[in-house]
Amino acid sequence: MSGRRVGFCLSDKKRRRMNLDAFAEFCEGHGVEVVEIDLSQPLGAQGPFDVIIHKLSDVIVEAEHNSQSQQLLANFQSYVSAHPSTILLDPLPAMTQLLDRFASYRIMSELHNSLRDWRICSPPYLEIHSATELPSIQQGVTAQNLSFPLICKTRVAHGSLSHEMSLIFSADSLADIRPPCVLQSFVNHGAVLHKVFVVGDRHYCVERPSLKNFPSGPCDRKTIFFNSHQVSKPESSSDLTALDEEMPCLPPPSSEAVAALVRELRAQLGMALFGVDVIINIHTHTLTVIDINIFPGYEGVPQFFSSLLSHIESVLDKHSSAGPQAAGSASSAPSPAAASRLL
Template identity: 90%
Template sequence: MSSRRVGFCLSDKKRRRMNLDAFADFCAGHGVEVVKIDLTQPLAPQGPFDVIVQKLSDVIVEAEHDSQSQQLLFNFQSYVSAHPSTVLLDPLPAMTQLLDRFASYRIMSKLHNSLRECSICTPPYLEIHSASDLSSIQQAVTTQGLSFPLLCKTRVAHGSLSHEMSLIFSAGSLAAIHPPCVLQSFVNHGAVLHKVFVVGDRHFCVERPSIKNFPSGPCERKTIFFNSHQVSKPESSSDLTALDEQMPCLPPPSSEALAALVRELRVQLGMALFGVDVIINIHTHTLTVIDINIFPGYEGVPQFFSSLLSHIKSVLDKQASAGPQVTGSPVLRQTTGGPSAATTGL
């Protein structure tokens, strides 16, 4: 691994959250140089890179309406295309699909069939593409088999607004939703969220607070608005996460089921750095997948640095044994109604 160079193309906030400086020191002790890529400067003089680890969510989302971000994204694509031996973690098209909850929920919905033997499922959901009359939305909720309460989430799964969600208790309250958005049946899960962090072929499960149980079925309770990031912080404590009554502890997620879930998602997503939010249904004890996250924070995973470096090593070993790769020209394309997607040949 001597003289290997790994570039990190991350926002300042992401660099701080993952403590990139500490990771750079850790890698230096293993013969790997970590380089902070400045996307506003030409990439070629900053290289060469054996691997680029990126989370360009901000740039991709902003490129939807900002020409400067479009140019930054195009420059990045052009560099990757011109340097086919550089491994990209993770590929832009794979990562981009998770910025669109319509796309990611379609992936999640396939898990029910592919992992049926593992008792893994996802809640029923409904895509709301644009403003529509209330009766049409109510009819669609019934037709698609959704049940109250309903979680309402923004379509774009990035940025501060993506954490702003609502819990809807009646058909009449659907009049207040703001499309494009996703409606998802709320599953009672004992106020416990299991965050699964994936790093290559390794995964780690961390328990977090979550929303308390509510009676099933419609009622006249007012819509509850909340920030999911605040609710599920390790130290979170609020009325929304406090159970109303004592209930038996739910069993932890099956290690075999989690391993099967991670294997399936790695194939479906074509990614190595992602997170999965899962809960345990209090009635059926079924492992229920409720969200997928791009390159999460990995809080509570003490083995993150060693696991990431180990995965980088394995990727480089495979790249070396496979020989040079050929990539196509970078292309910017527009997904239907969603964020701009960038394609590379990787």
């Protein structure tokens, strides 16, 4: 690995959360140079790069309505296209689809068929594209077999607004939703969320607090608006996570089932750096997938640095043995317009 250069293209927030300075120091001890990429400057002068690791979520989302972000994305894609031997982690098309909950929930809904033997599923959901659909939402809820309470999430799965969610308890309260969004049946899970962090062929499961149980079926309770960050962070303390009754401990997720889930998602997504939020249904003990996250924070994963460097070494080894064409699929990227249309 000596002499390898790995470029990182991250927002300031992601850079701090990942502690990129510490990772760069860790890599330096293994003969790998970490370079921070400045998108506002020509990439050619900053290269060459053996691998580029990025989280361009801000740029992709903003490119829908901001010409400067469109240009930054175009410059990045031009560099990647002109340097096919540079490995991109992860492919932009795969990342873009996970920014759109409509797309990621379609992927999640298909897991029931491919992972039936592992008793893995995803709750039924309904896409709400615009306010014109509001009068017919109740029909859609019934047709898709959704059950109250419902959890409502924004369509765009990135940015501070994406963490603003609501719990809806009756048909009358469906007027509280703000399209575009998704409605998903809420599954009682004993206020425990299992966050699965994936780094290449390794994964780690970390337990977090989550929403408490609610009575099934419609009721006259008012809509609850909440921020998921305030509920499910390691240090979170919220009334929404406090169980009202004695709740027997649920079994942890089956390690074999989680491994099967990760393998299936890696194959479907073509990605190496992502997270999966799973819960255990208190009634059926079914492993239930409720969200997929791009390049998460990896909080609580002490082996993250070594796992990431190991994955970088692995993809470079495969690339070296397979030849220059090996990076082609990993480096492919949609046009800025195509990226925007997915949101």
